Amino acid sequence: MYLSEQTRQKIMELRDRYPARLAAVLPVLHLVYDEFGYLGTDQLDEAADALGISRLDMNETASFYTLFPKHKVGKYLIQVCDNISCALRGADNLVSYLESKLGIKVGGTTPDGLFTLWTVECLGSCGTAPMMQVNDKYYERLTREKVDKLLEAWRNSK
């Protein structure tokens, strides 16, 4: 049993909200993500059983959404946009700076489990490039100094 009673309850409520159960998969993915911070196969299987759909369908759908982490990630998930606008404003410098500051490569997680670094496609914030999203928040017009400060703050707030 991975899912909390609460999440399970919420999934149950979603069962009959839509004409087809499959339609509830996306809200269920969010529920699982909210509880664990990532979507593991075991959790998804349980959620599928609770929703009453096949485990295969649940896992296929989850795999489609790349923005949901599928494995445990750090407390701060740093997603840096590396698409054209940000790239023109130095996104690759930003990425390599983050890599060297955190001592990890893109896709990796720091040993203390605090940070995970990803690059992602356009987040729709081109006017304020370069930018990154950390968990649910945007950080824009980034410079090295800004990044230093942010990392410092997060490290201290452990």
Place this chain on the structure above:
Amino acid sequence: MPDQVKLKIEDRDVTVDKGQTILDAALKLGIIVPTFCWDPRLKPIAACRMCLVEVEKAPKLVPSCAVPAIEGMVVKVFSEKAIRGRKAVLEFILSNHPLDCPTCDKGGECILQDHTFNHGPTGSRTIEPRNRTIFDEKYKFDDFPLGPVIWLNMNRCIFCFKCTRIIKEIAGDDDLGAFNRGYHTILHGHKNRPFRSEFSGNTVENCPVGALVANSFRYKVRSWLLKKTPSVCHLCGDGCNITLWHQGQKLFRIYSRWNRNVDNGLLCDRGRFGGLYADSDRRLRNPKIRREGKLIDTTWEEALDFVAGNLESIRAKFTAAGIGVIGNEMLSNEETYLLSRIARRVIGTNNIDFRFEDKFTPSTDLNLKLLYFLVKRIPFSKFGEFRNHLIIGTDTEVTHPIMTLWLKRAISSGRSKCYAAYHRKTDFTLHPVESIEYFPQGEYNFLLALYSALKGKSIDESALASGVASTLIQRWAELLKGSKTLLLAGEALYNNPRGSENIDLLKAICDLLGEGSVINIPYDGSNYLGNLLWGATPGILPGGSQNDEENRSIICKEWKCDNLPEAGGMDTSQMLTAASEGKMGALIFFGSDPVGFYPDREIATKAVQNASFKVACETFLTETGKLCDAVLPLAPFPECSGSLISSEGRLQFFEKAFDPAYSSAEGWRIILRLAQRLGFEGDYSSPSEIWSEMASIADKCGKVDYKQSQYGGQFLKMDFAARAFSNLDGFQSSPLPSPTAEFPMILTYGASVYQKRNLTAYAESMDKIDPGPKLYINPDNAAKMKLYEGDTVRVSSTKGSLTMKSAFDYRIRPGTVFIPTNFQEAEFNSLLSSKSDLTFVKIERL
């Protein structure tokens, strides 16, 4: 009309039903729109965009396979914009395609090739390397095995998702899915489970490109070199229509022939891959006769003379009643008829049977009762009209894979519900079924309980005796009461010591259910009905009439003889028992293997040993054949012509694809040549000549009416008088013996879903699909015994013991174990005794 819409396609008017798509409308006009992901059997998903067309006033091109036709729509399929759109789609699909057509098995029959040729761009505009999914980094190998028989090359995939949809929507299995997205998409099972659906081969046939390929066809031959011959699958009663793809005398693959009313273009893996047993090089090649204790190769002339000579002298010594014939339910109508004729007319005996896998074969009375039901069939395509389906005494997924798809279709339409009672759990994976598991051999008690519940009588006793909670049976009675129900009765009901009572109960239950309820008896074996009908049992003459004075005289006239042997005659069990006691002179086995399959190996072995003369006619040397004095090589189905009656009641003719390989011969020819040596004057040059003789007999018996079968087969129009059904008031529940402390488990056995007897085991892929015999046990039982999956165990009964690997199956009823019968080496029947109804065993971990 309000339910119809009128639209214009390419300036032509067309009217279609509301809800039909633009593509349907175009097809109605004969306009071909190219498609990849569309399939009439699947829900549209518009994944490929190949079918784009221009619709006036619509801002963009629309996928015609998914957009419903609307009143007044003006559609252009060949406008410049539409043509350009489809070309762009193809360019996009091809942008990552490896274009390895020269080594791709789909080359020459690939839809992507065809569409590119007709609609595509002539060149590529990109120079970037193409995306490649490599399975084996070291050897840079792109193919990888999805399961035991299916290989996937992800680079060729165009993401039409036909494969996953066929498996999910039609087969209702959950072992193939599409993960990730875009060109990162990859197909595999949940948690990388191997792709083992028993319908897996359909993905290969329906994949528009060469992404999915079957192990048995990979890198072997180019499809355009092969000839195609229409045929009918022989491996179960469903009678799927197939196409044999062959070159010379080599069979390369079996595809569907798409009969919308039978298989709907789908085949099970047993038929598709198992059917390739015909191509095995382990087949019997030459006739063999026993000389100085050894079976040695000889010529047909010598072998037939040897057999005929021996039969003559046995007849002189023992009288004709000392000779017995055991055929099998896969013989064609023509072969059965000839066999019946040679037994009764030429040899002069009624000792003939075609069943050898059960010890309780139906009596003549029950056979006639079965005939009555067997000829009144509900075609598969009408299954959806029933509110409920009640399956008793079989696991249809094993015995009738394609029929089960029709059940599943009815379930998923939401109109029908399915109830299944058997001694193990019935599970259609994604399609809900209510399952009851009774004691093995508990059919009688279960039926009695259900009958009493419907009557409102007390059921406690019978429910207890059947091993099912009485509340459960009451519930079913409530649910089924008054609704139009299709009752599907499995072999366990009539191959049963209480077979006759079971059928009476079933009839009574059917009468108590709603208006229009019908009994269907889907039999295992491709021509069970044909065998009953054409005289392969002692008590029924060719034409389906009872073996009595009056009917014999009709047949006598037809066969131009004075008399036929009086009624009487032994069925398989009686013949084998008599022979084991040394009371039979000769046994003729025609495609039957009692030593391997009769549920008492000791009796069957003794029977064959003790008969003075025995001959086997078979495709592979069986355990029975090894003990015989002569073995004649029988050609398998691709090399024979004839007709079969499927369990749907459909008469289907099939033609041979090529002449018998090696020195083997068609069944009817062997019977005929033997009969001629025994004094039969007639002659036939082909099965159709035999058929016309059969037709005139049937007409005289007044019971069979048919026309020459056309493409797709046709239903026999037959009617048999109803038999007397017994009064049920006196029926009492009969408790079954319980396991003993020494032998605590009940042994059940039966076919594996992938196999037909041991024939399919000779197919190339089968050792991968279904490797080796296993003892299946419920995980709960196993946990109590501290048994792990794969442990070697010894199973012993009072008769003997076997050693095999164990496997878990939650469908097995706790307290029972299951052994598949398809492995000759397992000798499952050495545990069984024909003296007891149930076999109790003990399991020890080694």
